[in-house]
Amino acid sequence: MRVAKSFARLFSKDKTLPGGAVIVYEEIIIGLGANGSDHHEKSGCRRAELGCKTGEGYELCEGCHPKNHSEPRAIQNALSRGYKTKGADLYLWGHWWCCKWCWDSMLKAGIKNVYLLEKSEVLFNKEHPDNMICKQLDLPMTHQEDLFVLHIKSFVSKPGRRQILAERFKDAPSNIDDWLEGNNLPGMNLRTLIMDYIWNYPCFYPNS
Ligand SMILES: [Zn+2]
Numbered sequence: 001m002r003v004a005k006s007f008a009r010l011f012s013k014d015k016t017l018p019g020g021a022v023i024v025y026e027e028i029i030i031g032l033g034a035n036g037s038d039h040h041e042k043s044g045c046r047r048a049e050l051g052c053k054t055g056e057g058y059e060l061c062e063g064c065h066p067k068n069h070s071e072p073r074a075i076q077n078a079l080s081r082g083y084k085t086k087g088a089d090l091y092l093w094g095h096w097w098c099c100k101w102c103w104d105s106m107l108k109a110g111i112k113n114v115y116l117l118e119k120s121e122v123l124f125n126k127e128h129p130d131n132m133i134c135k136q137l138d139l140p141m142t143h144q145e146d147l148f149v150l151h152i153k154s155f156v157s158k159p160g161r162r163q164i165l166a167e168r169f170k171d172a173p174s175n176i177d178d179w180l181e182g183n184n185l186p187g188m189n190l191r192t193l194i195m196d197y198i199w200n201y202p203c204f205y206p207n208s
């Protein structure tokens with residue numbers, strides 16, 4: 001769930017309800033997805049124009065279309081890496097229910113269980129007075145830094161990866177060990193780029 005949140009933070013393009021999905025099979029992360037698209041910024045929201053209710057009319061807007069939801073994106077991500085999703089579990093952070101389109105995609109993909117964050121129905125529910133919408137991602141920086149360092153450590157633990165990272169990110173501090181000590185962590189943009197690179201690197205499995 002923590003990875004789902006981190007992934008939403010880094011890659012979701014939905015500013016109001018950022019969401020992230022992680023697919024896990026036998027304790028290995030096989031797929032990651034975050035929601036949102038650039039469409040709303042460029043062309044506005046057709047559903048908002050039409051006054052659609054929450055959960056309705058997703059297909060009417062290119063930006064709201066369920067293909068931009070984190071669940072099908074995570075499934076797609078797993079399949080594109082050559083994993084089978086049958087029997088896997090999906091962890092969804094940032095939302096408290098799944099739309100029909102997503103349920104159908106998950107059923108088709110053979111997802112066994114869907115897990116939500118505890119109290120999601122309060123925290124991420126627009127209708128609930130105690131929700132934390134717009135504050136979902138408020139967290140002490142240390143969590144983020146911990147996760148970042150964890151992923152880098154995991155990445156560079158394989159032979160040759162350290163070199164790859166140093167070559168790929170010339171702006172980064174030349175000594176990767178400095179980052180890992182936490183004294184010299186690069187800025188937010190660079191961090192996002194590095195994370196993006198690591199997640200998309202073939203054969204990077206955070207749990208392995
Ligand atoms: Zn829309």
Ligand SMILES: [Zn+2]
Pocket residue numbers: 066069071098099100101102103
């Ligand atoms: Zn959906």
